[in-house]
Amino acid sequence: MRAAVVVFPGSNCDRDLAVAFEQAGFDVTMVWHKDASLPAGLDIVGVPGGFSYGDYLRCGAIAAQSPICKAVVEHTERGGYAMGVCNGFQILTETGILPGALLRNAGLKYICKTVGLKVATSDSVFTQGYNAGDVIGIPIAHHDGNYYADDKTLAMLRDQDRVAFTYAENPNGSCGDIAGILSENRRVLGMMPHPERAADAGHGGTDGAALFRALAGVLAPA
Numbered sequence: 001m002r003a004a005v006v007v008f009p010g011s012n013c014d015r016d017l018a019v020a021f022e023q024a025g026f027d028v029t030m031v032w033h034k035d036a037s038l039p040a041g042l043d044i045v046g047v048p049g050g051f052s053y054g055d056y057l058r059c060g061a062i063a064a065q066s067p068i069c070k071a072v073v074e075h076t077e078r079g080g081y082a083m084g085v086c087n088g089f090q091i092l093t094e095t096g097i098l099p100g101a102l103l104r105n106a107g108l109k110y111i112c113k114t115v116g117l118k119v120a121t122s123d124s125v126f127t128q129g130y131n132a133g134d135v136i137g138i139p140i141a142h143h144d145g146n147y148y149a150d151d152k153t154l155a156m157l158r159d160q161d162r163v164a165f166t167y168a169e170n171p172n173g174s175c176g177d178i179a180g181i182l183s184e185n186r187r188v189l190g191m192m193p194h195p196e197r198a199a200d201a202g203h204g205g206t207d208g209a210a211l212f213r214a215l216a217g218v219l220a221p222a
């Protein structure tokens with residue numbers, strides 16, 4: 001199984017995401033933002049957290065214009081799997097791969113703590129290792145994690161069962177307590193909390209590991 005992790009100037013969770021993929025059994029290739037293509041035979045691309053391009057303009061806005069993001073868009077348009085964590089989620093919304101936007105936290109402060117995350121659907125390759133309704137402990141670390149979408153988009157996400165995770169206690173003002181969403185074909189996940197920071201006993205929590213294990217279970221060659 002092959003995963004790629006995109007690296008932007010300012011990414012700081014790229015290695016963590018790579019290790020989480022590796023521990024689940026993926027071979028991982030790091031891909032630089034200036035590369036115009038993804039490795040052949042890829043099973044999933046990870047867009048990591050961090051401060052791409054210093055968060056200038058808007059978090060993820062400049063990264064979304066990079067050569068590699070054009071390749072990520074094409075990969076998802078072909079039905080390829082992708083997941084974006086934190087800044088990666090911001091980038092996926094800026095590319096238009098996922099709907100909505102991440103605004104400044106309602107309290108205008110950077111928040112770094114472990115939060116209770118409710119699994120809203122187990123119907124995806126990312127969340128099938130959990131039961132809907134499970135509350136898991138996953139760290140957040142962001143100042144722009146306030147998910148916004150207009151009412152029509154929120155209704156569509158709910159109707160299509162595309163809300164992956166909600167916050168048990170909303171830390172940032174996100175519409176509908178939304179912490180993570182799925183694409184229409186359920187093959188792209190964007191989430192603000194960091195499952196790769198709770199994927200190993202050394203992290204102090206392992207609730208994120210089931211996400212990577214589930215992915216590996218589905219994407220493993222038969």
Ligand SMILES: NC(=O)CC[C@H](N)C(=O)O
Nearest residue numbers: 049050086087142143144
């Ligand atoms: N951990 C992250 O990816 C941070 C994302 C972004 N720089 C923010 O603070 O909102």
